Amino acid sequence: MRDSHILTTENLSLSYGGFRAVDKVNLRVKPRTVHSVIGPNGAGKTSLFHCLTGGRRPTGGRILFKGEEITNRSAHARVGSGMARSFQITSLFQNLTVRENLRLASQGRDGNRSLLFWRSVNARKEHIELADSITERLGLAGKAAVAAGDLSHGQQRLLEVGMALCGKPELLLLDEPTAGMGVDDIPMMTKLIADLGKEYSVMLIEHNMGIVMAVSDTITVMSRGGVLVEGKPEEVRADPRVREAYLGKVA
Amino acid sequence: MNATGQARAARHAPENPGQGRDVFAYLRSGPFGGPTPAVAALLVLMPVALPSSTMATEILIFAMATLACNLLLGYGGLLSFGQAIFFGAGAYLSSLATMHLGAGLLPALLAAVVSGAILAALVGALAVRRTGIYFVMMTLAFNQTAYFIAYTLSDWTGGDNGLLDVPRPPLTLFGAALADLSTATSYYVFTAVLFLLVFIAVRRVIASPFGSTLIAVRENEDRARALGYDTRNFKITAFALSGAVTSLAGALYAMLLNFAPLENIQLSMSENIVIMTVIGGTGSLLGSLLGAGAWVIISDMLAEIWPRWQILTGGALILIVLFLRGGLWGGVESLMRRFSGGGAHHAPDGNPDDAGPPPQPME
Numbered sequence: 001m002r003d004s005h006i007l008t009t010e011n012l013s014l015s016y017g018g019f020r021a022v023d024k025v026n027l028r029v030k031p032r033t034v035h036s037v038i039g040p041n042g043a044g045k046t047s048l049f050h051c052l053t054g055g056r057r058p059t060g061g062r063i064l065f066k067g068e069e070i071t072n073r074s075a076h077a078r079v080g081s082g083m084a085r086s087f088q089i090t091s092l093f094q095n096l097t098v099r100e101n102l103r104l105a106s107q108g109r110d111g112n113r114s115l116l117f118w119r120s121v122n123a124r125k126e127h128i129e130l131a132d133s134i135t136e137r138l139g140l141a142g143k144a145a146v147a148a149g150d151l152s153h154g155q156q157r158l159l160e161v162g163m164a165l166c167g168k169p170e171l172l173l174l175d176e177p178t179a180g181m182g183v184d185d186i187p188m189m190t191k192l193i194a195d196l197g198k199e200y201s202v203m204l205i206e207h208n209m210g211i212v213m214a215v216s217d218t219i220t221v222m223s224r225g226g227v228l229v230e231g232k233p234e235e236v237r238a239d240p241r242v243r244e245a246y247l248g249k250v251a
Numbered sequence: 252m253n254a255t256g257q258a259r260a261a262r263h264a265p266e267n268p269g270q271g272r273d274v275f276a277y278l279r280s281g282p283f284g285g286p287t288p289a290v291a292a293l294l295v296l297m298p299v300a301l302p303s304s305t306m307a308t309e310i311l312i313f314a315m316a317t318l319a320c321n322l323l324l325g326y327g328g329l330l331s332f333g334q335a336i337f338f339g340a341g342a343y344l345s346s347l348a349t350m351h352l353g354a355g356l357l358p359a360l361l362a363a364v365v366s367g368a369i370l371a372a373l374v375g376a377l378a379v380r381r382t383g384i385y386f387v388m389m390t391l392a393f394n395q396t397a398y399f400i401a402y403t404l405s406d407w408t409g410g411d412n413g414l415l416d417v418p419r420p421p422l423t424l425f426g427a428a429l430a431d432l433s434t435a436t437s438y439y440v441f442t443a444v445l446f447l448l449v450f451i452a453v454r455r456v457i458a459s460p461f462g463s464t465l466i467a468v469r470e471n472e473d474r475a476r477a478l479g480y481d482t483r484n485f486k487i488t489a490f491a492l493s494g495a496v497t498s499l500a501g502a503l504y505a506m507l508l509n510f511a512p513l514e515n516i517q518l519s520m521s522e523n524i525v526i527m528t529v530i531g532g533t534g535s536l537l538g539s540l541l542g543a544g545a546w547v548i549i550s551d552m553l554a555e556i557w558p559r560w561q562i563l564t565g566g567a568l569i570l571i572v573l574f575l576r577g578g579l580w581g582g583v584e585s586l587m588r589r590f591s592g593g594g595a596h597h598a599p600d601g602n603p604d605d606a607g608p609p610p611q612p613m614e
């Protein structure tokens with residue numbers, strides 16, 4: 001045990017060519033909390049998530065997960081060690097049913113054990129059961145047999161989060177779960193995220209300040225790749241630099 | 252739930268014969284259910300309905316190669332123009348085993364299967380390092396390389412002339428003679444049994460954790476990776492399985508003709524296998540049998556009338572891709588739907604009989 005934090009980054013950086021999208025970010029995420037990352041468009045939030053989940057190799061710095069260095073670990077191996085993510089731009093198996101999407105997500109933790117080609121998928125009942133319980137939890141039970149692509153946008157966003165839950169992660173990274181959601185669907189998502197914060201460690205990227213202020217334990221504000229401010233919701237809300245970063249963007 | 256949803260729900264009935272909840276759903280979807288009885292019936296009818304059992308045998312051999320290509324293309328979304336490598340290697344290696352090592356029938360076929368799997372795993376391991384058009388080009392380049400190797404090693408392969416006088420050993424098991432396969436009919440029966448076994452095995456593979464993941468990789472590789480799958484391993488395994496079956500087909504073909512020509516390993520053989528797969532319908536195993544059947548029958552008819560008939564196949568392929576997106580099997584399915592009254596268009600769910608709409612032809 002190095003420390004009590006589930007995730008720590010040290011001077012984490014990612015450059016696209018010469019452009020520093022993530023610039024020396026130091027983060028400490030406490031277990032079983034909701035840690036939000038906010039900031040204007042293009043601040044580098046999604047790029048930070050790519051580094052944390054292994055979608056992109058950082059160009060500098062280190063990532064420690066549960067005290068272990070994972071900086072160069074592949075994305076699929078990170079799932080095995082307890083990380084799961086959802087995407088800002090919905091990324092589902094559009095032509096497969098909701099149930100099959102979630103079953104595949106549950107099976108993902110098996111990693112290479114899923115290479116078994118002589119057994120039936122039904123031999124692994126636990127994946128089907130987990131898929132069904134998550135379907136229930138998302139309120140999609142009536143839609144289990146519908147193709148993911150035929151769901152409403154709000155339902156697809158829920159499924160997007162559900163796919164991450166099926167990985168039974170310890171750290172859940174949600175990239176704008178409410179992106180493009182209608183106002184009617186937002187309360188359901190807010191409640192879901194608040195509940196998830198009690199079971200998992202959640203990192204949340206979100207533009208909807210109502211949700212962020214309601215569910216977060218800690219907020220990190222990013223701007224131009226770096227960390228601008230970090231603190232409790234009320235501290236961040238009161239900080240003039242945060243207001244400036246957002247207004248500067250609008251102006 | 253709307254009609255479409257119900258259709259899907261019915262299709263997703265789990266295969267739980269042990270719980271006996273829905274025996275009929277199991278019959279429909281288990282490895283011996285679904286289209287398997289229909290295929291068995293076709294296998295019985297084919298030698299009677301076709302001009303010769305040799306032609307029927309040829310169809311089944313190419314149908315095996317097409318099934319194997321379909322596993323890659325229809326289920327994995329991997330367009331391989333390297334299938335002739337495995338087809339040709341199977342033909343050469345089994346022939347060499349029978350000619351020089353005196354191998355029996357089953358050991359020769361087993362040698363083809365194992366070497367085909369290994370060869371395909373190697374080709375796959377290198378090719379899947381790239382995606383999209385570069386992946387396709389890699390398979391094509393490997394095929395050209397294999398062709399020139401076969402051409403150069405003429406002491407082993409007979410070069411341009413091919414391997415002549417390839418024997419067709421009798422079927423023996425542990426020294427006991429079971430059947431002499433020298434007649435066209437007996438060889439057909441042997442091939443048909445193997446085809447049925449391969450068909451059932453491929454259905455089983457597609458309904459496995461591996462097969463369902465392969466479909467997921469085809470649908471959305473980024474998401475599959477984010478869910479924890481090392482997607483390359485799945486593609487390489489798909490190659491190995493595809494290579495094993497294709498190589499078996501090549502070996503059977505050499506024994507059918509008593510000859511292993513250089514054409515077996517030519518790029519045009521890979522093209523033909525891909526064309527049969529697309530004509531039949533990607534993502535449908537029955538379609539593969541249809542595609543191979545249509546190809547062999549039509550080429551046999553046209554070859555007598557007009558030696559340059561292959562010019563037409565390009566045109567036929569264009570028509571099918573334009574007007575019959577699911578291939579021949581897609582056409583049959585939509586006819587059946589029209590007659591059964593249900594206009595429902597269903598979504599697949601990893602069901603072996605329907606891997607969904609034709610994928611993008613690469614990666």
Ligand SMILES: Nc1ncnc2c1ncn2[C@@H]1O[C@H](COP(=O)(O)OP(=O)(O)OP(=O)(O)O)[C@@H](O)[C@H]1O
Nearest residue numbers: 016019021039040041042043044045046047048088
């Ligand atoms: N693949 C890429 N190549 C080059 N530049 C990129 C790439 N992806 C993102 N960027 C740039 O990096 C910066 C950070 O992008 P990122 O997507 O991380 O922002 P974000 O904070 O998630 O924004 P948003 O709130 O709009 O989602 C942006 O300026 C973006 O244009």
Ligand SMILES: [Mg+2]
Nearest residue numbers: 045046047088
């Ligand atoms: Mg973003």
